[in-house]
Amino acid sequence: MAPPRFRRVARFVSPVDHGFAAVVYGGSILFALLIIGLFVELVLGSWPSIAAFGPSFIWKSAWDPVNSKFGALPMIYGTVVTSLIAIVLAGFVGIMAAVFLADFAPRWLATPLSFLIELLAAVPSVVYGLWGLFILAPFVRTAIGPALQKTLGWTPLFSGPIYGVGLLTGGIILALMIVPTVTAISRDVIAAIPQDLREASMALGTTKWETATRVVLPAARVGIFGACVLALGRALGETIAVTMVIGNRPEISSSLFAPSYTLASVIANEFTEATTSVYISALIELGLILFVVSVVVNALARMMIWRVRGSA
C-alpha cells in the first residue's frame, strides 16, 4: 500500500475554522444556486412563448407585437456583431495601451493615464448613449462612414445608406465602454511578467519593441485573453448605450451601416409597455437567449484559455 501523499498535521481544528469553512462553502454554493435559479426562472417565464413558437423562435426574423409574431434571429445577429466589432476595436487599442502603460510610458505619465482610462469605466452607460446619439452618430454619418465607403464600399459590409446609427456605431460605443476593462487587466498581467524575461531578451540584443511583441505579450497571452473575455461579457449585455445608437430595427443586413437591434435593447425598449402574456413571455425568452449566448461565449473563451495554457 502506498503511503499517503500528505498527512493532516493539525490535529486541533478550532470552531472558528469550521464556521469560516461553512461561510466560504455557503457563499460559493449560493452563487451556483443563483445562476441555476436565474435559469429556471427564465425558462418558466418564457414558457408560454416556448410553447407557442417552439424552437423556430430562434431562427424566425419577424418581430410584430400587434400580430403576436416573434422571432429572435435579428437580435441575436445584432448582439453578436456589435460585440465582435467592440472586442476587435477595444482588444487592439486596449492591449496596445496596456503595453505602453506597463513597459514604455515613464512613471509620471503612466499613473495619470491609467487613472484616466479607468475613469472611463465609471462613466454611466446612459451618458455614453447620449454622447453616442448626439456626437458619435452624426460623426459616423458625415466622416467615418463616407471614408469607409469610399475605400471599402465594394464589400457588402460597408455598402448602403449611412444613417449614423447602426451596427458600426453600436460597436464603437461598446468598444469605448470595454476598453478600460481590457487595458486595466492587461496592464496588470503584463506588469506581472517577470523582469528576468525582459532582461534576458534584451541581453540577446532585441529592441524594446521586439521584447514587447515577441516575449512579453506571448507570455501574458492567457491573462490578456481573459481580460478580453470579461470585456466581451460586458459588451454582450450592455443595454442603454447600445439602444441609443443601434437604430432599433429588427432586421438582418450585411451592411455595418444598417440599423439593427440587440437582445438587451429589445427588452429595455419594450418590457415596460408589453401587455399581452405571450408578448411578455417572448421578451423573457430573449433574456433566456442572452443568458445562453453569454454562457456559451464564456465557455468557448474558457476552453480557448485552457488550450492556450496547455500548449504554453
Add this chain to the structure above:
Amino acid sequence: MKGSFLRCFTTAAVGVALAVPALAATQLTGAGSSFDFPFFSKAFYIYNQKNPDVTINYQSIGSGGGIQQFTAKNVDFGATDVPMNAEELGRAGQPVLQIPVTLGGAAVAYNLPDVTATIKLTRQAVADIYLGKILKWNDPQIAKLNPGVKLPDMSIVVVHRSDGSGTSYIFTDFLSHVSPEWKSKVGVGKSVSWPAPSSVGAKGNEGVAGQVRSTPGAIGYVELAYVIENHMPAALLENKAGKWVACEPDTVAAAAASKPEVTATNFSIVDAAGENSYPLSGYSWIVVYKKPADRAKALYDVLSWLVGTQGQSNAKSVDYVPLPRNVQTAAQATLNQMQR
C-alpha cells in the same frame, strides 16, 4: 456583541416606523405612464402644499408596469396612456374605474436643412411616408402640397419610437384611421413592426428628437410638450375637416372637445372632426378600483382635485393640455362612482 447589534437594529427600526407616520398622515402611491410624470409631479407637489397631510408618491415605470402594479394591488392607482382592455380588466378581478386625466398630442417633426417654410402634409402623405411608399422629399405628392417650397432631392429617413409608448399608440391609431393599408398591414399598438425600408427606431422623445435633428431628411413624431420646449420645426397637418393645423395645446384640446362622451372603451380622438382639431391627439388615463381597499377618501379627494379646474390648471405650465371643461365633468362623474 450580537445582542447589542440586535438591540441597535430594533431601536433603529422602531425609530423609522415611528418617524414615517409623523411625516405624513396619508401616503398614496401610484405607478405607470412616464408621459404623465411631469404633469403629475407638478400637480401632486401643489396638492401637497395645500394639503400637507397627504403625500402622493408616483413612480413613472411605464403604462404596462403601472397596470401590473395596480392589478397586484401594490399601488393605490395606476396611470396608463391606453385604457385597460377587457383582458386586463379581467385580471384585475374587481370593478375598475378609468378616468381621463390629461391630453397629449404627437407632432410630426422633420429636418430639412435649407427649407425655412413650414411643410404641409396631408394625412395620406404621412401614412405613405411611414408605409415606405413615398421615399424622397421631392416626391410629387409632397411637392403639390407645398407650392413655392424648394424641396430637396433627399431620401426620407423615417424615425419612430423604439420603446413601447403611448405616443406610438396615438400615431399608429391615426395611421390606421386614415389608411386602410396601414390598418391591414401594420395595425395599432405601442410597438409595431414598422414597414418603411429606411426606418430607424430611437428611444424616448429625446432619442427621436435627437435622431431627427442630426439626420438631414429625417421625419419623426415627438410628444407635443417636447416639441414646444425644444422649438423643433413640425409639419402642419391636414385634419378631417380639410384645414391645416399645427400641433398646439389649443388644437389638441379642440380635438378632445369634439368628442365629450369619451369612455374607456371608446377613447380614440385621432383624426377628430372639427375645424380646429389636431388629428394626432389622445388621452392619458388614471385607473382606480371602484371599491378601494383603504385610503379611499384621500384617493377620491386627490383625483377629484386633479381632474377638476384647479388640478388641470397645472397642466399648461408644464406644456400639457388641460382637459376641456365638458371632459372634466365626465371624468368627475365617473370618479363619483367610487365608494368612499
